[in-house]
Each structure stands twice: as structure tokens, then as C-alpha cells.
Amino acid sequence: MYVKVEAFFPENIKIALKNEPPGAWMPVLPEGCIRLSSGYPDASLVPTMEIKAAVARLLDEEQDLPLHYLGSPRMDKLKALIQNRMQERSMPVAAEELMITAGACQAIDLIARIFLDEQAVVVVEAPTYMEALEIFQNYTKQVISVPIDEEGLQTDRLEAILQERKNAGLPLPRLLYTIPTFHNPTGTTLSLERRKHLIALSVEYDFVILEDDAYGELAFDQNHLSLKAIDKDGHVLYVGSLSKVVAPGMRVGWIAGASEFISALNWFKKDLDHPFAQSTMAAYLETINLDERLIQLKEVYRHKCKTLIGALEKHLPENVSWYIPKGGYFVWVRIPGVDTATLLTQALAEGVSFIPGKFFYQDDQNGTEYLRLSYSFATENDIVDGVKKLGKII
Numbered sequence: 001m002y003v004k005v006e007a008f009f010p011e012n013i014k015i016a017l018k019n020e021p022p023g024a025w026m027p028v029l030p031e032g033c034i035r036l037s038s039g040y041p042d043a044s045l046v047p048t049m050e051i052k053a054a055v056a057r058l059l060d061e062e063q064d065l066p067l068h069y070l071g072s073p074r075m076d077k078l079k080a081l082i083q084n085r086m087q088e089r090s091m092p093v094a095a096e097e098l099m100i101t102a103g104a105c106q107a108i109d110l111i112a113r114i115f116l117d118e119q120a121v122v123v124v125e126a127p128t129y130m131e132a133l134e135i136f137q138n139y140t141k142q143v144i145s146v147p148i149d150e151e152g153l154q155t156d157r158l159e160a161i162l163q164e165r166k167n168a169g170l171p172l173p174r175l176l177y178t179i180p181t182f183h184n185p186t187g188t189t190l191s192l193e194r195r196k197h198l199i200a201l202s203v204e205y206d207f208v209i210l211e212d213d214a215y216g217e218l219a220f221d222q223n224h225l226s227l228k229a230i231d232k233d234g235h236v237l238y239v240g241s242l243s244k245v246v247a248p249g250m251r252v253g254w255i256a257g258a259s260e261f262i263s264a265l266n267w268f269k270k271d272l273d274h275p276f277a278q279s280t281m282a283a284y285l286e287t288i289n290l291d292e293r294l295i296q297l298k299e300v301y302r303h304k305c306k307t308l309i310g311a312l313e314k315h316l317p318e319n320v321s322w323y324i325p326k327g328g329y330f331v332w333v334r335i336p337g338v339d340t341a342t343l344l345t346q347a348l349a350e351g352v353s354f355i356p357g358k359f360f361y362q363d364d365q366n367g368t369e370y371l372r373l374s375y376s377f378a379t380e381n382d383i384v385d386g387v388k389k390l391g392k393i394i
């Protein structure tokens, strides 16, 4: 080693590098393992041939344009298509209130970057999406976790925490991160009453809500009004993604919110998104009926979810419990008295994977009796076989 690498990093980066490395939660899968850990779309639903055709058509029609930094008219078209979708979902936004990003993760990172420094306080749900947690922990140590239950974030607990901090003269949060609809990892959905309460709290305590809606289009029956659709004061920065409904490798997501926020975010996004993926996505979307595609996706995931729940009822002991999701990709399972990190070692040896609950908490002493199962990626047969294996080990 010729250079003393550490010496080049500023203090905040050195502190961030003391955290677990990114993806430390991801199990190393033995060959042929049944993947109840993977929050990926069902492989049969990824539109490979349609995207291949979209790339060919895009390059035939536009030649080199999509291969420059900017230039493909389809980049604007993608924005317009997303604006239409937002309008249909009761969230009309002007062009200057919308930014396309390289997936929801880039969106979350950019938002963290403009809102957070070491002094900033951020609120997350407990449990929460571990990649978002990793992102926030890169910027601040001051992460407050508020528990969720079957109806999502416990907004009365949040209110009590805010009140206590205010009374004690402690800094109040600038940002609250939530996945109100078909939550990762719990599959829960925030009730309408709590949605309204959360918006009221964002006004009273003046914080911004980062609404992560990665699964919002995947309702098994009823759609839910987003926080962004309820918000009247611009306190919500909405993050959407096409990863779960088209293809995650395309890295297409977006942020919708007050134009001043979008403008500030632009300072830092620069050219870090992907024009070719965006113009390909537009060329793909213009050939399909998204509503029809979503009906098909929801049908498949509803059925797979039912299969998983049926297998849990049949093959797991009586004292094991879970929330029944109304959409999305995940089921959150509690096995009283079992350390699910230890269970994973045995499960992998038997050829089935899941994510132990502790990875979804900032304090990994929490969630040790929980695990996240995903029904999105594995086939129906594998789902049943995987749960049978888990039942046998437990």
C-alpha cells in the first residue's frame, strides 16, 4: 500500500465508514437456494423482450441521441408519462416539481444529502428499509426510531417523542422517512387516520416527510391515498420507483415535491442519473398499457402472497405470527424465543433464505425474533418448499 488511504477522508466520512459495510445484511446464498430473502420482481414479469424491442426502436428512431448526456426527446417524455401517472393518482405535479433519478435509492441519498448534516435529526420507522437506514447513517448519527404496528407508523408515539424533545429543548427532526404503503419489511399499510395525523404533525413541528412509495402501485385490492395526495403545505417529498413494477436494473425512480426542493436537489444530482435507461424506459412505457400490466402483476403477487400465508399456516408452529399484507412483496414473521440470525445459518444449510429482522433496525438488539419473507421472487412451488424447510428447522 503506497498511500495512507484513511488520511484522505474527512471526519464525517471516517465516522460513516465505521458503520457496517453496505449490504452486510445480504445472505451469501448456496447454489440452488430458495430465495425468500430477495425483494426482486418475479423473473417471469420482467419485460425482457419488450425492453429489447424498445432499445431497438429507440436507436432506430433517434440514432445517437439517447447515447449523449442529454438529447433524447424521450427523457422529457418519461417525465411527462410520470406526471400523468402522478395526476391519475391524485398527485398532480408541474415539471419543475419533478426530478427523475437513478432509482428510489438515489432519490433517498440526494434528499439525505441536502437535508442532513451531523447536527440533523432524522426519524425512521422501526423496522425500516435497511438501505435507507444505511444512507441516513452515512450522514448523521442522530437517527430516531419510532415503532410501527399493524396499522403502520405509530403516530401517537411519534407525537409523544416530538413533544418530549420540544419540552427538553432538544433539536427537532428535519426529516422523517416512511414507507406508508406496503411497507418493507413488514408489509403493513398506514391507516388513513394516521396518515392525516402524520401530515398534521409535519405542519405543527415543521419537518419534511420523505414518502417512499416503491410498492404503492401493487395493491391487492384497494389503492391507498398517498401522503403526498393528502398534504396541502408542501411538507412531503414523494419518492417513486419503477423497480418493482418494471425492472430494478433500469434504475428509474423520481422525486416529486416543492420546486425549491427539486431545484436544490438538482445542484447535487448533476449527471448521475442514466439518460439511456430513461429514454429506453419511455420507449417501453409508450408501447404498453400500464394499468393492464399492473392488473397482471397484482394478480400474480396476490396469489403468491396467499400461497406463502397458506404455507405458513400449514407448516409453522402455532405460536408463530405475521401480519397479512394488502399489497407489495413482503411478510413479516415473528417466531417467539427464536434468534432468527442463528436460524438463518440452519436455513441456508437446508437451502432456503430469508432476512433476519435485526437488520431492519438501527439497534440490532431489536427484531431478533422476526424475519422478512419475500414472496415476489421465488416460484409458488419454491415458496411452499421453502416454508416447509423453515417449519422443519424451527
Ligand SMILES: Cc1ncc(COP(=O)(O)O)c(C=O)c1O
Binding pocket: 039, 102, 103, 104, 105, 106, 129, 179, 184, 212, 214, 240, 241, 242, 243, 248, 251, 252, 253
Ligand atoms: C422501500 C424501498 N424503497 C426503495 C427501494 C429501492 O428502489 P430502487 O430500485 O428504485 O432504488 C426498495 C427496494 O427494495 C424498497 O424496498
